[in-house]
Amino acid sequence: MPDVPPSAAVPTTPPDSPALPRAALPEAVxxxxxxxxxxxxxxxxxxxxxxxxxxxxxxxxxxxxxxxLFRGADGAPAALLDRCPHRNVPLSRGSVVGGELxxxxxxxxxxxxxxxxxxxxxxxxxxxxxxASRRAPAxxxxxxxxxxxxxxxxxxxxxTEPYRLPKLDxxxxxxxxxxxDFPGTLVATVENALDVPHTAFLHRGLFRGAGExxxxxxxxxxxxxxxxxxxxxxxxxxxxxxxxxxxxxxxxQHWDRFILPCVAQVEYRxxxxxxxxxxxxxxxxxxxxxxxxxxxxFNLRVPGWLIQPFLAxxxxxxxxxxxxxxxxxxxxxxxxxxxxxxxxxxDILGAQxxxxxxxxxxxxxxxDDKPWVKELVLEA
Ligand code: FES
Ligand SMILES: [Fe+2]
Numbered sequence: 001m002p003d004v005p006p007s008a009a010v011p012t013t014p015p016d017s018p019a020l021p022r023a024a025l026p027e028a029v030x031x032x033x034x035x036x037x038x039x040x041x042x043x044x045x046x047x048x049x050x051x052x053x054x055x056x057x058x059x060x061x062x063x064x065x066x067x068x069l070f071r072g073a074d075g076a077p078a079a080l081l082d083r084c085p086h087r088n089v090p091l092s093r094g095s096v097v098g099g100e101l102x103x104x105x106x107x108x109x110x111x112x113x114x115x116x117x118x119x120x121x122x123x124x125x126x127x128x129x130x131x132a133s134r135r136a137p138a139x140x141x142x143x144x145x146x147x148x149x150x151x152x153x154x155x156x157x158x159x160t161e162p163y164r165l166p167k168l169d170x171x172x173x174x175x176x177x178x179x180x181d182f183p184g185t186l187v188a189t190v191e192n193a194l195d196v197p198h199t200a201f202l203h204r205g206l207f208r209g210a211g212e213x214x215x216x217x218x219x220x221x222x223x224x225x226x227x228x229x230x231x232x233x234x235x236x237x238x239x240x241x242x243x244x245x246x247x248x249x250x251x252x253q254h255w256d257r258f259i260l261p262c263v264a265q266v267e268y269r270x271x272x273x274x275x276x277x278x279x280x281x282x283x284x285x286x287x288x289x290x291x292x293x294x295x296x297x298f299n300l301r302v303p304g305w306l307i308q309p310f311l312a313x314x315x316x317x318x319x320x321x322x323x324x325x326x327x328x329x330x331x332x333x334x335x336x337x338x339x340x341x342x343x344x345x346x347d348i349l350g351a352q353x354x355x356x357x358x359x360x361x362x363x364x365x366x367x368d369d370k371p372w373v374k375e376l377v378l379e380a
Contacts, residue, residue: 040261040357041152043262043360045283045284047069048060050148057069057095057096067139069148085135091110100118116136140158145164163263168297176308177295178296181285183330184288188330190258193264194266196231196348203321214235216233216234218230224365226257234251250271256349258349262281262282275300288334294315296311
């Protein structure tokens with residue numbers, strides 16, 4: 001390798017140089033240490049789509065915890081910690097034998113509930129205590145609406161059931177599913193999915209931002225486990241999607257909802273004939289990555305088969321723009337040592353989402369609140 005002249009060398013901080021003392025940094029640039037990463041116990045998350053779990057074990061990461069999914073003897077999904085109790089080899093590298101998960105290293109086998117059913121070569125078992133130590137922590141599962149749901153606390157009996165998707169297989173409805181990885185926290189990704197002001201800017205022309213600003217009312221309704229913004233008197237968005245859905249214009253009904261722990265839902269009704277529902281099931285893979293399983297269900301005046309080839313690529317383009325901006329937001333948060341947000345009153349749901357998630361993380365849900373109404377200006 002040729003010598004690099006000293007003048008061309010990039011100056012670097014010597015590895016042993018002491019970090020700048022925190023107190024020496026002006027307040028405006030000092031790290032905040034605040035992060036919206038939350039860990040939510042006792043909640044249901046969609047680990048994968050049903051069709052992605054077949055004959056082989058499937059590794060998934062949920063809230064930074066590595067799990068292995070497999071189908072038990074009855075075909076029902078099972079979820080274990082992806083760590084063999086014997087020597088910690090990932091169980092996901094093993095195989096499914098007769099509905100049990102067999103480790104790739106010494107062949108220990110585990111049934112759906114996590115009990116070790118076989119230790120090859122072991123003649124004399126040490127009894128119940130030995131069996132208990134050989135257990136793999138197990139997570140409750142459900143298979144519903146085309147998803148494998150996993151309960152986030154191991155070895156716990158769930159007190160709730162997963163969210164059920166509305167309008168699936170309803171007469172007249174077409175459903176399109178897509179999954180997208182967003183490089184952001186759960187809080188940031190859910191806020192992005194339900195944040196109206198950025199649609200006129202980041203997605204200019206695709207959805208909003210192609211028409212005149214309008215003054216409208218927003219009614220915010222909070223319950224212990226959800227928050228909903230209803231937009232009242234909103235004209236049809238002037239962007240490409242709005243014009244495709246309702247060429248003749250008119251008023252729309254529009255709701256944005258967050259339902260703990262992972263559902264971000266956008267609902268539009270244009271007249272009696274057009275109903276459009278995007279439910280994003282958000283899965284926090286870890287503190288920096290959120291996987292969105294988006295389910296678009298629509299019943300439109302224009303036949304679904306006609307609109308689907310146009311709608312899906314536009315939706316994917318919108319998701320790509322969101323993923324890029326969330327990546328930048330995450331990277332900046334990491335660089336600056338925490339989040340430092342300033343909000344105005346048009347950031348309607350962000351603080352509510354954060355509040356609900358923090359409460360769920362602490363295991364204390366608040367009471368239902370009275371709805372309140374705000375007025376804001378929205379670009380069509
Ligand atoms: S590491 Fe799994 S059986 Fe030994
Ligand atoms: Fe967006």
